[in-house]
Amino acid sequence: MELFDINRYALILTPSEALLRWAIREDASLEEEIDFDDTSDLTTVYLLPDFDEMEEVEDWLEKNFMPILENLLSEWVEDDKAWPANLAFNHFEKFGDYTITNMVIDTQDAAYDQED
Numbered sequence: 054m055e056l057f058d059i060n061r062y063a064l065i066l067t068p069s070e071a072l073l074r075w076a077i078r079e080d081a082s083l084e085e086e087i088d089f090d091d092t093s094d095l096t097t098v099y100l101l102p103d104f105d106e107m108e109e110v111e112d113w114l115e116k117n118f119m120p121i122l123e124n125l126l127s128e129w130v131e132d133d134k135a136w137p138a139n140l141a142f143n144h145f146e147k148f149g150d151y152t153i154t155n156m157v158i159d160t161q162d163a164a165y166d167q168e169d
Contacts, residue, residue, distance in 0.1 A: 059157040062101040062110050067092050068125060072148035076129035083129070097125075100157070110153050118145045125149055 068076075070089065077084045087095075099121060104110045122145045126136050137144055159165075 054160060055162065057159040057162060059100075059159050060103045061157050062104060062153055062155050063157045064099040064101055064114065064121070064151055064153055065096060066099065066121065066125065066149045066151045067096045068129065069148055069150045072125070072129060075148075079130045079135055101153075104155075107153065107155075110155075114153070115142050118142055121145070122148065 073083075073087050073089070073092070077087070101110060101113065104113065119140065122140060123133075125148060127133070130136065
């Protein structure tokens with residue numbers, strides 16, 4: 054197997070305990086599905102553009118967080134009327150535990166994603 058370096062950054066996002074507790078208040082049946090000691094199976098990876106500096110990534114995220122936050126919230130509470138009003142970047146930071154990495158490695162070559 055060959056490994057292929059992808060010239061992209063990745064945002065690795067896991068719902069925070071605050072988000073999960075809020076979701077359970079909205080739908081108590083979710084409590085049975087959530088293991089607070091291991092939330093790794095709840096993680097989503099978002100591929101981001103390539104940047105020269107980590108500071109650029111952080112600036113980009115602060116400007117473009119909304120669709121990612123909305124996706125995160127909708128995974129847990131579909132009714133956006135139940136979401137906090139006036140969503141801002143501090144909601145993203147409150148409801149998501151995240152890391153950003155520039156080490157994105159693909160285990161498949163470009164042909165893997167091409168349709169026959």
